[in-house]
Amino acid sequence: MESVKExxxxxxxxxxxxxxxxxxxxxxxxxxxxxxxENPQARHNLGVGITNPINLIYKGxxxxxxxxxxxxxxxxxxxxxGWAIGENLMHGxxxxxxxxxxxxAASMRGGTVVVKGSVGARAGIGLKGGTLIVxxxxxxxxxxxxxxxxxxxxxxxxxxxxxxxxAGEIYVAGEISELGNGTEIVELLDEEYMEIKALLxxxxxxxxxxxxxxxxxxxxxxxxxxxxxxxxxxx
Amino acid sequence: MCGIGGxxxxxxxxxxxxxxxVVKMLESLCRRGPDSTGVALLHPKADNTLxxxxxxxxxxxxxxxxxxxxxxxxxxxxxxHGSYVRAIVKDVDNEEELILAINNIDQDVSVASYxxxxxxxxxxxxxxxxxxxxxxxxxxxxxxxGHTRMATESKVDISHSQPLSCHTGKDLTxxxxxxxxxxxxxxxxxxNQGYTFITGNDSEVIAVYLVDKIKSGLNLKxxxxxxxxxxxxxxxxxxxxxxxxxxxxxxxxxKPMVIAExxxxxxxxSESMAITNGFGKNLSVFEPGSEEVMIxxx
Amino acid sequence: xxxxxxxxxxxxxxxxxxxxxxxAELGRYRIRGQATKRLDLPSFDDLVxxxxxxxxxxxxxxxxxxxxxxxxxxxxxxxPLVLETPIMVAGMSFGAINANxxxxxxxxxxxxxxxxxxxxxxxxxxxxEASEKLVYQLLPSRYGLNPYDLKRADAVxxxxxxxxxxxxxxxxxxxxVSEEVANMRDLPLxxxxxxxxxxxxxMGPDDLGVKIDQIRIATxxxxxxxxxxxxxxxxxxxxxxxxxxxxxxxxxxxxxGTAASPEIQLDHTGIPTVAAVVEAAEALHEIGMKDEVKxxxxxxxxxxxxAAKAIALGADVxxxxxxxxxxxxxxxxxxxxxxxxxxxxxxxxxxCHTGKCPVGIATQDPELMKRLDPxxxxxxxxxxxxxxxxxxxxxxxxxxxxxxGDLDPTDLRSLTMNTSMITGVPIVxxxxxxxxxxxxxxxxxxxxxxxx
Numbered sequence: 014m015e016s017v018k019e020x021x022x023x024x025x026x027x028x029x030x031x032x033x034x035x036x037x038x039x040x041x042x043x044x045x046x047x048x049x050x051e052n053p054q055a056r057h058n059l060g061v062g063i064t065n066p067i068n069l070i071y072k073g074x075x076x077x078x079x080x081x082x083x084x085x086x087x088x089x090x091x092x093x094x095g096w097a098i099g100e101n102l103m104h105g106x107x108x109x110x111x112x113x114x115x116x117x118a119a120s121m122r123g124g125t126v127v128v129k130g131s132v133g134a135r136a137g138i139g140l141k142g143g144t145l146i147v148x149x150x151x152x153x154x155x156x157x158x159x160x161x162x163x164x165x166x167x168x169x170x171x172x173x174x175x176x177x178x179x180a181g182e183i184y185v186a187g188e189i190s191e192l193g194n195g196t197e198i199v200e201l202l203d204e205e206y207m208e209i210k211a212l213l214x215x216x217x218x219x220x221x222x223x224x225x226x227x228x229x230x231x232x233x234x235x236x237x238x239x240x241x242x243x244x245x246x247x248x
Numbered sequence: 249m250c251g252i253g254g255x256x257x258x259x260x261x262x263x264x265x266x267x268x269x270v271v272k273m274l275e276s277l278c279r280r281g282p283d284s285t286g287v288a289l290l291h292p293k294a295d296n297t298l299x300x301x302x303x304x305x306x307x308x309x310x311x312x313x314x315x316x317x318x319x320x321x322x323x324x325x326x327x328x329h330g331s332y333v334r335a336i337v338k339d340v341d342n343e344e345e346l347i348l349a350i351n352n353i354d355q356d357v358s359v360a361s362y363x364x365x366x367x368x369x370x371x372x373x374x375x376x377x378x379x380x381x382x383x384x385x386x387x388x389x390x391x392x393x394g395h396t397r398m399a400t401e402s403k404v405d406i407s408h409s410q411p412l413s414c415h416t417g418k419d420l421t422x423x424x425x426x427x428x429x430x431x432x433x434x435x436x437x438x439x440n441q442g443y444t445f446i447t448g449n450d451s452e453v454i455a456v457y458l459v460d461k462i463k464s465g466l467n468l469k470x471x472x473x474x475x476x477x478x479x480x481x482x483x484x485x486x487x488x489x490x491x492x493x494x495x496x497x498x499x500x501x502x503k504p505m506v507i508a509e510x511x512x513x514x515x516x517x518s519e520s521m522a523i524t525n526g527f528g529k530n531l532s533v534f535e536p537g538s539e540e541v542m543i544x545x546x
Numbered sequence: 547x548x549x550x551x552x553x554x555x556x557x558x559x560x561x562x563x564x565x566x567x568x569x570a571e572l573g574r575y576r577i578r579g580q581a582t583k584r585l586d587l588p589s590f591d592d593l594v595x596x597x598x599x600x601x602x603x604x605x606x607x608x609x610x611x612x613x614x615x616x617x618x619x620x621x622x623x624x625x626p627l628v629l630e631t632p633i634m635v636a637g638m639s640f641g642a643i644n645a646n647x648x649x650x651x652x653x654x655x656x657x658x659x660x661x662x663x664x665x666x667x668x669x670x671x672x673x674x675e676a677s678e679k680l681v682y683q684l685l686p687s688r689y690g691l692n693p694y695d696l697k698r699a700d701a702v703x704x705x706x707x708x709x710x711x712x713x714x715x716x717x718x719x720x721x722x723v724s725e726e727v728a729n730m731r732d733l734p735l736x737x738x739x740x741x742x743x744x745x746x747x748x749m750g751p752d753d754l755g756v757k758i759d760q761i762r763i764a765t766x767x768x769x770x771x772x773x774x775x776x777x778x779x780x781x782x783x784x785x786x787x788x789x790x791x792x793x794x795x796x797x798x799x800x801x802x803g804t805a806a807s808p809e810i811q812l813d814h815t816g817i818p819t820v821a822a823v824v825e826a827a828e829a830l831h832e833i834g835m836k837d838e839v840k841x842x843x844x845x846x847x848x849x850x851x852x853a854a855k856a857i858a859l860g861a862d863v864x865x866x867x868x869x870x871x872x873x874x875x876x877x878x879x880x881x882x883x884x885x886x887x888x889x890x891x892x893x894x895x896x897x898c899h900t901g902k903c904p905v906g907i908a909t910q911d912p913e914l915m916k917r918l919d920p921x922x923x924x925x926x927x928x929x930x931x932x933x934x935x936x937x938x939x940x941x942x943x944x945x946x947x948x949x950x951g952d953l954d955p956t957d958l959r960s961l962t963m964n965t966s967m968i969t970g971v972p973i974v975x976x977x978x979x980x981x982x983x984x985x986x987x988x989x990x991x992x993x994x995x996x997x998x
Contacts, residue, residue, distance in 0.1 A: 030759070034763045057756045058756065058760045058763055062696070062697070062764030062766075064693050076756075077753070077760075078747070081760060082692075082696065083693065084693060096748075096753070097747035097748075101688065103692060103693075119688075119746040119747040120688040120746055122692070135746060138746040138747075139688055139742070139746050141688070141732040142732065157746075160731075160733055161732055177740070179733055179734055180734055233740075234720070234734075234737045234738060235720050235738050400600075400601040401601050401602075427601065427603065427946065429602060429945065429946045429952060430947065430952035432955070432956055433954055436831060437837055440836075480946075480947050480952045481602065481603070482602070482603040482946065499948070500610055502603050
């Protein structure tokens with residue numbers, strides 16, 4: 014019986030997209046430990062729909078939807094990422110060494126996504142679980158309609174932070190341009206801060222000295238309530 | 249809505265001239281199709297010969313067609329029949345260019361048919377008009393198949409009369425009895441693919457369909473068999489090429505066609521009366537079933 | 547004072563007055579279910595078929611074949627979606643309706659060889675089991691989305707918007723967010739759910755192409771991908787969706803249904819289905835993709851006449867939602883007291899948003915749910931689907947077509963000027979001809995006036 018390979022190499026320069034994904038899926042199915050993806054050249058859809066455990070190492074920049082719709086995948090991007098990296102991740106871990114663009118970890122359900130640099134707009138939009146860590150800044154509408162999960166932002170946050178969030182927590186160390194509708198800042202307990210610090214350090218990120226904790230304030234929860242003052246701002 | 253009458257001689261035993269018989273057949277089919285009459289004739293293969301026939305409407309355009317031909321090719325024979333130009337030409341450098349040039353003369357001018365061996369002649373009114381113009385009864389070649397038209401939904405004029413060809417199809421012409429009910433769908437599909445339609449007559453799409461299928465590699469029989477699936481509505485139609493004649497009948501058998509076959513010939517017509525009239529005597533005829541394609545090799 | 551005649555106003559009608567006074571209480575827009583109740587919309591009823599007479603031959607009603615099968619994604623994906631009749635059950639979320647209704651629709655659809663659609667709530671196991679062909683909706687909310695369900699779907703429908711409220715996202719009021727719904731959607735229990743109006747990870751037709759590629763990879767290139775848009779700027783949207791790479795485009799007209807939407811939007815956004823279908827077909831013809839990309843039209847389709855006319859105008863398949871629920875029992879004269887309690891009567895009920903559906907369809911209340919038996923209801927839905935198929939075949943055959951799909955706009959005439967202008971179908975009578983006496987009169991012809 015042929016022993017399972019330790020690592021598979023894919024050169025994106027000479028491989029069509031359909032084959033790249035098929036090879037990754039096949040390797041994961043076979044129980045290969047690691048796939049090294051060379052020359053990704055910021056192409057889109059590198060690593061979609063993989064649902065078996067595997068570790069992916071991207072030797073360069075990736076485009077849209079890298080490691081999206083995946084489960085049990087760990088990945089490292091040695092470069093920057095385009096839109097929606099880690100979209101709908103269910104279990105696993107993704108680390109981006111550089112920056113990521115908008116919609117990072119959109120609709121993520123579980124696992125952890127770490128971007129050491131900054132991200133664009135709508136990070137963690139519709140988050141349904143899991144943890145998003147951003148070493149730098151986040152842009153407009155971060156955490157919009159977030160339902161569950163946690164976001165830890167070491168830098169600044171743009172406008173409409175956590176707008177219309179249902180539940181979950183957002184921690185921001187830097188400046189917040191504007192809080193979104195239906196949110197409020199609450200006290201951060203010491204134990205919580207220690208947990209956050211440990212988590213950041215495990216990814217080699219220096220923890221800032223303090224964070225603001227933002228959660229849903231429940232005011233958008235029921236239409237039938239006659240709180241016209243709130244609705245005036247929403248509509 | 250129409251009448252079809254035709255004859256294929258299998259050998260040189262011609263009891264009467266081909267044209268003579270077919271004209272008589274078409275005369276008796278006038279009731280089924282009083283609007284116009286047309287016939288397709290097969291001429292023996294000859295080098296450097298092109299039969300070309302052109303529809304037109306406006307007075308004076310016939311002259312323009314003949315003048316253009318003089319410029320482009322060597323004219324062997326040509327005649328202007330008031331709404332139709334018949335020509336036999338030689339030394340054609342570029343057929344496509346020639347056809348395009350003729351069609352561009354005016355809105356009402358269009359090439360009805362062109363072929364190395366096939367010639368289509370048509371005229372308004374009954375078979376006697378056609379005979380007066382073109383002397384069909386003198387033709388004694390291998391194949392003559394004709395059509396009498398009763399227009400159902402499109403115009404009554406020469407260009408809409410049958411037999412009809414595809415604008416880019418040489419040496420293929422069709423004769424159709426019935427109505428193609430998915431004409432709009434098929435025509436828009438073929439127009440998107442670049443085919444030009446020169447009439448609003450649904451029968452034209454059959455010619456385009458066959459030319460397209462043959463281009464994609466099917467032979468005439470296969471293309472006609474496929475047409476039984478792809479064409480909707482009522483039809484019996486005949487397709488003629490220099491090497492074969494095909495007959496197709498749709499699955500519902502709504503349009504009539506009877507056949508008389510002997511060792512010497514095959515005759516078919518919409519009504520057995522036409523065969524009797526054509527030959528001057530009763531012949532044993534049969535009606536093919538529905539959803540059938542028959543092919544005769546010439 | 548003169549005679550005491552009660553004079554009703556059109557401008558200040560009873561409905562308008564009630565609307566204003568309710569908003570004075572609520573402080574917001576009114577929300578309700580079902581669909582627009584406007585009485586003045588142009589519809590398929592304005593069109594009639596012109597069957598075969600002498601110029602064409604009709605086909606025998608009972609004996610001669612009339613094909614109804616449609617295939618989506620043929621030649622493009624490994625597992626095209628085969629529909630035995632050109633009808634699909636439209637997307638209605640688990641949440642908007644309950645598992646019994648989903649099961650009934652799934653069983654009926656399977657028996658008829660057609661598909662159902664998950665709607666904005668994720669793929670419910672009951673539906674996946676009952677329905678042999680299941681279209682999986684991918685919406686802005688992403689409720690319940692996961693790669694496993696994607697791989698188990700028979701088609702994926704990327705939803706941009708729906709006909710009832712194009713340009714906005716879904717709504718499910720707290721009273722319908724039961725424990726099961728909350729779990730499937732990852733929401734807190736009993737909280738009003740609002741879906742976003744845009745997808746989180748693509749914002750325009752340019753990104754959409756990349757998103758479609760992603761879904762193709764995630765589904766192993768096996769199943770067709772649809773794009774659904776509520777009917778607004780149909781012509782432009784259809785061209786963009788086709789160019790982005792969709793296998794089928796769904797256009798949902800303004801008569802489309804909903805379980806909960808702002809009422810003002812139902813009545814004043816979107817264009818009627820009869821207008822949407824011609825725009826969509828024209829757009830596809832113009833870019834030469836009419837054969838390649840299938841057109842699915844929905845929005846108030848109620849019977850075989852609507853369906854056949856939509857197909858004649860260019861649709862390949864019709865999406866039916868509300869009418870399917872009506873077949874199940876919606877607005878049936880049962881439990882009349884409960885209708886009264888809601889403030890309505892059978893035949894006028896649009897109270898899906900309350901979660902108190904008297905016949906047990908649009909509710910998660912276990913007691914009410916008992917009123918809908920999935921097996922019995924499945925029979926009703928199956929009967930309804932079959933009756934529409936038969937009706938479509940009547941029209942096709944009478945027009946001399948052996949395939950329902952061969953119906954075309956030239957088989958129709960319009961009874962009204964309005965719909966004639968909307969669809970391009972000539973008005974009956976002298977709509978496509980000039981009468982012989984036109985040149986004797988000096989008045990300008992209506993057509994000339996209109997063209998100016």
